[in-house]
Amino acid sequence: MSDILLIERNDGVATVTLNRPEAMNALSRELQTAIGDAFSSLEADGDVQVAVLTGAGRAFSAGLDLKELSKPREEQSGERPYRDPVSAMDAFSGPIIGAINGHAITGGFEIALACDVLLASTRAIFADTHIRMGIMPGWGLSQRLSRVVGIGRAKEISLTGNFVPAERALEIGLVSRVVEPDELLPTALALAADMASCDPHFLRGYKRLIDDGYAMTFGDAMKYEDSRPFAHLTNMSPESIAERRKQVTARGRTQ
Numbered sequence: 001m002s003d004i005l006l007i008e009r010n011d012g013v014a015t016v017t018l019n020r021p022e023a024m025n026a027l028s029r030e031l032q033t034a035i036g037d038a039f040s041s042l043e044a045d046g047d048v049q050v051a052v053l054t055g056a057g058r059a060f061s062a063g064l065d066l067k068e069l070s071k072p073r074e075e076q077s078g079e080r081p082y083r084d085p086v087s088a089m090d091a092f093s094g095p096i097i098g099a100i101n102g103h104a105i106t107g108g109f110e111i112a113l114a115c116d117v118l119l120a121s122t123r124a125i126f127a128d129t130h131i132r133m134g135i136m137p138g139w140g141l142s143q144r145l146s147r148v149v150g151i152g153r154a155k156e157i158s159l160t161g162n163f164v165p166a167e168r169a170l171e172i173g174l175v176s177r178v179v180e181p182d183e184l185l186p187t188a189l190a191l192a193a194d195m196a197s198c199d200p201h202f203l204r205g206y207k208r209l210i211d212d213g214y215a216m217t218f219g220d221a222m223k224y225e226d227s228r229p230f231a232h233l234t235n236m237s238p239e240s241i242a243e244r245r246k247q248v249t250a251r252g253r254t255q
Contacts, residue, residue, distance in 0.1 A: 003019060004018075004019050004020050004028075004030060004031050004034055005017065005018060005019055005031060005034040005035060005038055006019050006056075007038055007041075007042075009045075009047070009048060011193065011196065012047060012048060012049040012050065012193075012196035012200075013048070013049070013050050013051070013052060013189065013192040013193060013196050014042050014045075014048045014050070014051045014052070015051075015052045015054070015185075015189070016035075016038055016039075016042075016051055016052065016053045016054075017053075017054055017055065017056050018031065018035070018053075018054070018055040018056065018060070018061055019056045020056075021055075021056040021057025021058070021059070022057075023062070023065065023067075024057070024058070024059035024061070024062035024102075024103060025055045025056065025057065025059050025060065025061040025062065025108070026061065026062050026063065026064065026065040026066070026067075026068075027061055027063060027064050027065055027085075027107045027108065027111070028065040028068050029065075029068065029082035030082075031065075032082040032083060032084070032085050033082050033083040033085075035083075035085035035088065035089070035111070036083035036084060036085045036087070036088035037083065037088070038088075039051070039085070039088040039089050039091070039092045040088050040091070042092060042094075043091060043092050043093060048094065049094050049195065049196040049200050049203060050094050050095050050096075050097065050192040050195045050196045050203075051092065051094060051095075051096045051097070051192075052096075052097045052099055052185070052188045052189060052192050053096055053097070053098050053099065053111070053115060054098070054099035054100075054101055054184070054185060054188070055100075055101050055102065057102070058101075058102045058103070058123070059101070059102040059103040059104075059105075059108070060098075060100045060101055060102050060103060060104040060108055060111075060112060060124070061103070061104060061105070061107065061108025061111055061112075062103050062105050062108055063105045063106035063107035063108045063109070063129070064106065064107040084139070085111060085114075085139075086110060086111065086114045086139040086140060089111075089114040089115070090114060093204040093207070093208070094195075094200075094203065094204060094207070095116045095117065095192075095195050095203070095207055096114070096115040096116050096117075097115060097116065097117045097118075097119065097188050097191055097192055097195075098111075098112045098115030098117070098118045098119065099119050099121075099184050099185055099187075099188035100112055100118055100119065100120045100121065100124040100126075100166075100175065100184075101121045101123065101124065101181065101184055101185075102121065102123050102124060102125070103124075103125050103127075104124065104125070104126050104127075105125075105126075105127045105129060106127065106128060106129045106130055106133070106137075106141075107139070109126055109127065109128055109141060109145075110137060110139035110140060110141045110144075111139070112126070113140065113141060113144040113145060113148065114139070114140065114144075116207065117176055117191070118169075118174065118175040118176060119175060119176060119177050119178075119179065119184060119187055119188050119191070120166045120169055120170070120175040120177070120178045120179075120184075121166065121178070121179065121180070121181045121184045122166050122167075122178055122179070122180055122181065123166070123181055124165075124166040124169065124175070124178070125163050125164065125165055125166070126157075126163070126164040126169055126174065127157075127161065127162065127163045127164065128141055128145070128157055128158045128161065129161045130158065130161075131158065131159060131160075131161050132161040141158070142158065145157065145158065147214070148173065148174055149172045149173055149174050150172075153172050166178045205228075209224075209225065209228055212224065213225060
């Protein structure tokens with residue numbers, strides 16, 4: 001793996017770090033491809049259950065590499081095609097926790113929205129500047145954002161290009177928590193460890209149940225959910241159910 005993207009694996013959790021701090025982790029073709037390759041590799045790794053995605057330095061990602069895009073077209077034509085990083089993230093069956101340490105702008109915002117849970121540093125800032133740049137999003141921002149914060153707030157963000165600081169992001173439900181910068185990664189890793197401590201097959205299945213149902217009408221989603229518990233329970237013994245109940249009870253006493 002290139003040094004522009006770092007991966008650390010530990011106890012079922014992979015920490016993936018965008019590592020172009022001198023360029024605010026701008027998404028060059030090479031970095032886009034590295035992200036896609038990384039998540040395909042993690043999906044194939046049976047030991048990794050949860051991924052934490054963050055950025056090195058003061059930015060999560062400032063978006064597409066504008067210096068690269070500003071090259072003459074004849075220079076760009078000789079470069080290898082990049083890989084769509086968001087499609088690879090979507091294909092990763094485990095949860096992805098975004099630890100947003102700084103600026104998450106446009107393409108960087110799209111990468112963040114491809115995560116399942118977002119935690120933010122107090123220094124985090126989000127923005128969709130597609131409208132200011134005169135280009136349309138291609139990695140799902142126009143559809144994902146409205147589903148997270150509501151269509152009115154999504155339009156306010158995207159049709160102005162205005163910046164959204166961390167506390168406002170928390171207020172509108174874009175992120176789950178806001179913590180001090182030095183607490184961000186430990187908080188994300190602790191949350192990832194909680195997820196990774198669950199049964200791996202059920203963890204992936206529950207994520208899929210939520211995602212698939214969210215794409216349906218409410219009525220269809222309720223029918224879809226109704227079909228799932230009994231199919232799963234038929235594969236569980238009374239002893240295993242009793243053991244899991246004991247574990248949940250013990251966990252409740254310690255939290």
